[in-house]
Amino acid sequence: MDLETKCIEYIKNISNTKSVFVLDPINQNTEKIKFFKNKNYNPILKYEKKELPKTFFLKIKQLPNNKYPKLSYFILKNILEEINLRNSCTKKEYTKNSIDFYGVPSENLVSHAKKILKKNIPILEEKTITPQNVVCGLNEYLKSRKLTHWVVKTASITAKAITIPTEKTLKINNKLLFSKNDLIRLKVHEIDTHIMRVENSMLQSQILHFAFPNYLSTEEGLALYSEEMNGVLDQKRMAICAGRVLAVNLALNHSFAEVFEALTAYFDDNDAWDITLRVKRGLTDTSMPGGYTKDYIYLNGYFKIKKYVESGGSIKDLYVAKIGINDLSTIKDLKEIKPPKYLPEYLKI
Template sequence: MDKNILQRLNNLSDSLQKLYEPIDIYRYTAPINRITEKQRLFVSHEAGEVYNPQFTYQTPPSDWEKPLHQFLTELHRNENEWEQLIYLDVSLTLDLMRGVTNRDTALITEASINFYGQPTEELTQSAYQEIASLSTKPELRTISAKNMAEQMKNALTNASLVDWQVIVNENMNARISVNSEIKQVNVNLEALFTISELKRLLIHEIGTHVFRSVNGSLQTLGLLQLGLYNYMATEEGLASYHEVLYGVQSAEDQLRYALRVIAAYMSLNHSFYEVFCELTKYTTKDEAFDIVTRAKRGFIDTSKHGCHVKDKVYFEGFHQVSSHLKNYPTDYSLLMSGKVSLSMLPALRELRETGYLLEPQYLPKQLIFGNDLAGIMAK
């Protein structure tokens, strides 16, 4: 890579990271009346009456998209593939922001499909087939959000990543999320966790999401720490791959990932209540509510058809990553070199051949589990 191009890309990377830092789209797609709407749905469902949650949300800042619009005008999208990826990522982020700002279900659906891909009937049938092969035994959720946060902090400290924070937050769709731009792990205040989930989520969140971000930050090409267009299926697929590799993924986890595909596919043409009823054939009402709420994230009136389709990437990405690494196991280090996608592998090989790619310094096998966790797991 030409040094002038590298310098330009790194300048763009620095600018984009600063622009993305204050933008937390998912903060504005997490219902603030989640608990009351959940109760209303459960009461209606018990009585055999149809009810679609009517969600309310925090209002996004006014004009929050303007800096990104200005940034787009500075891009030369046709000069190289990396700048094209930046352009696509920013453009689709703006589409999602516009959909969330206007509570436009059609735009949220369209933008998320452009970002993550269309949930297909074939993928959905694969999810149903996997469900049919599973034998689940639900485990009690006894670990508080505070205790989970402590384990996350211990793991980061043991990895010498003291500049990362773990925060317990309200109003989250996910139970745990990682915000790489501000080096923060978020734990949902309302969430409870099973004992077996402790190690799984350390492998998933710290061993994959945090470590890929940190590895990317050490690279000569700064863009590798950002997670650009089309990376999410690889990101979540690799996290699930690690869960299986280290023996911490349960049948309940596999069921959840499969049901997320079904929820995404059905939500495109069904209401919240219809999708919820389908999912309760296979899981608890609490789990079904969580999954469909994620599928309808950003929607006010959830009787409307449409979906934020992101959650189908967990199941889909796992199969893509597993299949690729079965055939090309030596690509594993490339996939851990940053927040990159399978589609970036040719460009990553070129970077490595020209001396611009470092081997990943952080891998999930290096995780050290604290004494508290060891004690909990021994019980």
């Protein structure tokens, strides 16, 4: 077995570990009730925690740069760092690990987010579709895309939906009702972007089966761009993404209650709760500053995709695997890159 094959096998063995650590608080519903009775209260969040042995994390510190092929090394290191972040949930180093892994929004992005929020005009969508009916609709859509090996099911999660590639599963929030536009968004966001990029990656050489470091900004930007191309990226959706940027920026120095109060200038209480919970998940005592900084990536990625398209970039090129815009020059050096088999309808025209 050559060195690159050994490295790929090693990556396979540890990559599934990411799904072990779920950052969704297990008591979020009871804490929401407490909070809405007293909006000065800062929720105390609990998690289903699974510890890894300390020896596992020695791999991060001891991973020699020169032992593996360069690309394999960076993918492996990225996976280990994400596992390290998730494993630090509830610990004092959690916020630092999140900043190290995801970064923080720039002043320019925060400024753009505030401009979007000032334009926000609430759009009322009739939400009458049950999670079970959403599951049926998404299963039909998967069938039409010849992706029937994926499973859609309801689950207790913080987000509306989450895609888990290692399980070939799309989970839908079992506590929410959905609008017709929500259903379209789930189809084009979760299936036409996240799932299709996974499936295309599996048709490439083995090293492209894994997400590249810093792929996520491109991934989420593509998902929002797909929503736009399907006519469902409305002002409310843009405002939610902008609100997430503002929330990440505020959470670094403010409590849950303070972030929530700031967001109520732009959102109703339920949306403000959802956005705040997303950025404070991973903490136990949410009166403390800090949190999960990932959520600014959605709007940041969208702007990057728009700039990429305006400069003549091909969206199809980004569908070959779970790569970032900056990885295109890297993968051109790899042998036998296959054109993407799975593409959203707007790219087939």
